[in-house]
Amino acid sequence: MSSLVRANSAYRVHATSARLAARQWRYNSSVTTTRRPPRTLPAFSMENKVSLVTGAARGLGKEFCRAFVQSGCTSLALFDLDESEAKKAAKELTEMACVNSDVKKEDVKIIGVKCDVSSETAVQKAFAEVIETFGRVDSVVASAGIVENYLALDYPFDRIKRLYDINVHGAFFTAREAARKMIPLGGGSIIFIASMSANIINIPQPQTPYNASKAAVKHMAASLAVEWAKKGVRVNVLSPGYMATNITKTILRQDPERKKIWETMTPMGRIGEPEDLAGAIVYLASDASRFMTGSEMRVDGGYCII
Numbered sequence: 001m002s003s004l005v006r007a008n009s010a011y012r013v014h015a016t017s018a019r020l021a022a023r024q025w026r027y028n029s030s031v032t033t034t035r036r037p038p039r040t041l042p043a044f045s046m047e048n049k050v051s052l053v054t055g056a057a058r059g060l061g062k063e064f065c066r067a068f069v070q071s072g073c074t075s076l077a078l079f080d081l082d083e084s085e086a087k088k089a090a091k092e093l094t095e096m097a098c099v100n101s102d103v104k105k106e107d108v109k110i111i112g113v114k115c116d117v118s119s120e121t122a123v124q125k126a127f128a129e130v131i132e133t134f135g136r137v138d139s140v141v142a143s144a145g146i147v148e149n150y151l152a153l154d155y156p157f158d159r160i161k162r163l164y165d166i167n168v169h170g171a172f173f174t175a176r177e178a179a180r181k182m183i184p185l186g187g188g189s190i191i192f193i194a195s196m197s198a199n200i201i202n203i204p205q206p207q208t209p210y211n212a213s214k215a216a217v218k219h220m221a222a223s224l225a226v227e228w229a230k231k232g233v234r235v236n237v238l239s240p241g242y243m244a245t246n247i248t249k250t251i252l253r254q255d256p257e258r259k260k261i262w263e264t265m266t267p268m269g270r271i272g273e274p275e276d277l278a279g280a281i282v283y284l285a286s287d288a289s290r291f292m293t294g295s296e297m298r299v300d301g302g303y304c305i306i
């Protein structure tokens with residue numbers, strides 16, 4: 001640990017400039033200085049794609065939706081346990097789609113749908129609503145997930161079961177329903193949000209079932225990728241490191257020592273901003289990743305490499 005601390009101090013200056021760069025990126029993304037769209041590889045466009053994100057009312061799920069809208073997506077479904085927050089986020093994203101663009105409000109359809117991903121029938125019902133609204137679905141992100149910190153010796157079984165119901169079975173129900181809708185229409189892209197915890201053991205917080213659930217999701221993606229490769233459905237994994245969502249920020253404000261440990265153990269010397277995942281999710285969801293399936297993309301500031 002002490003060599004890590006030493007190595008990390010060398011990254012401090014770099015981390016500060018990385019933070020400034022992230023802030024500048026956010027500013028640039030929110031302000032359009034020219035009417036000309038930026039030149040980029042057309043395969044990254046989410047225009048004309050129907051997208052769906054679970055756990056989309058807040059946190060990373062909402063950020064993925066924002067990235068899709070910024071990349072031209074105008075047909076989007078937000079699934080969440082919290083229906084009113086999902087609808088609120090959908091409204092916000094609809095407004096956003098029209099700001100600084102020539103997209104008209106009547107051409108944007110972003111819906112919030114109540115869905116508990118741990119219930120197979122709820123997932124089927126929510127997908128049916130998407131098909132009724134849009135006629136198809138092209139890109140699906142399974143982001144809904146929970147984490148809890150208990151020592152393994154004390155972890156109540158009903159809470160372990162609930163975690164696996166959401167993180168593992170919820171991801172499976174989402175992917176299977178997506179594939180059932182995609183296969184008859186030629187295919188699509190499914191992305192599981194796992195975590196660097198699929199590969200490493202986080203410290204200092206104890207979270208054995210969470211780590212195991214994310215490792216399960218990673219291997220599930222590889223298995224489904226093989227089953228569906230010839231049917232046109234790609235299945236990949238995005239594994240974030242520590243990300244500064246509202247919830248993490250609240251935890252870290254109460255426990256600054258933990259923040260220091262997390263930053264010290266991350267070679268880039270900082271916790272990720274949700275926007276740091278925008279490029280990766282658009283790459284995986286769009287045709288830019290058309291020859292990629294069964295892979296894991298880690299975006300963790302280098303955490304897993306040391």
Ligand SMILES: NC(=O)c1ccc[n+]([C@@H]2O[C@H](COP(=O)([O-])OP(=O)(O)OC[C@H]3O[C@@H](n4cnc5c(N)ncnc54)[C@H](O)[C@@H]3O)[C@@H](O)[C@H]2O)c1
Pocket residue numbers: 054055056057058059060061079080081082115116117118143144145146147166170193194195196239240241242243244245246247248
């Ligand atoms: N934030 C991080 O640092 C981090 C790091 C690695 C991986 N992840 C993973 O990213 C995903 C999103 O995490 P987050 O930080 O945005 O979490 P979050 O708690 O901010 O948001 C999770 C969303 O999922 C919804 N949700 C919870 N249970 C649900 C259910 N049964 N059905 C439908 N929706 C449900 C919640 O209402 C919420 O809107 C999770 O799978 C998490 O494990 C997060």
